Amino acid sequence: MILYSIVPPELVFQNFEQENCQRVIDRNGILLLVTDEGTGWGKILRIISTNPADFLNEQYQPGKKIFLGG
């Protein structure tokens, strides 16, 4: 991989070993990036969609807690 970025690679790969506790889940066809807290619940970090209206959906606002299932 060649990184073509203005951010120095040592910053990009800082804490590379750290475990990634983020996950992408699907809710009604909308992809959500969530943190998995291991309790069955997570917090929405980001909405991944091309539909601008999905970002107005109150159910899926960043910061909201979301049930991920057992």
Add this chain to the structure above:
Amino acid sequence: MTINLPPYKPAQKGPGMKHAFEQQTRKKVQGSKKTEAIKEFGQIQMPQVRSDIQCITIIGQIEGHIIMSPQNKTTKYEHVIPQLVALEQSDEVKGLIIILNTVGGDVEAGLAIAEIIDSLNKPCVSLVLGGGHSIGVPIAVAADYSFIAETATMTIHPIRLTGLVVSVPQTYEYLEKMQDRVIRFVTSHSKITESNFRKLMFQTGELARDIGTVLVGKDAVKEGLVDEVGGLNKAIQKLYDLIRAREQGQYFRPQGSYPYRQSTEQEPPPGGGIQ
């Protein structure tokens, strides 16, 4: 669930679209389905609104074959590419707006996204807000028409290898090839000439600890990299203009050939670039 879109009305100005959006929302909320769902399942039905233009945001680092550490904000190609394929297939979607605020990232992933945007058959406008650096440059120029906010910047600098490098001359040739891929894509999709782009790329004295140039808003337009200085209203207006032109059969995307190829003054140097 099928969604009935109201007939598309061309020649609407910016606020008109918002109005149509609100109207549609109101109509959906009034539906009896909502009350039924509340009664039966205690579930709230959110208004389903689909806009006829869709938006892709390219933010943070562009993530390629290696997952970056969680502190990086990333745009992953496995998210963006299927989205673009879906948009190309969908009949409801008339056009696409790409909003960039990126610091660069993986060359291959960035070029993949740029190529797929270029080969889209639907009108597509890009808008650089904040920054569209490094590999963000080819993505910005891949759209039919590009805008840059007045305060936004684009950094053009050489590609470099990091980490453990096999110190043989071939390594540099490989690096040169990678760089030529980016240069050829940018110069063939924008009005900037190859010699000028190379000059900006290898400029010294511009960046504090690097080789290259930072282009701020107007400068990017002056160099021919971006088409126009503007914000969201201009970008959406342009997109609707392109959509209208397409509906009237006046617009087509050049397939397989780069739109600005004839305007580039010289061919890549013999032996240079990818064959």
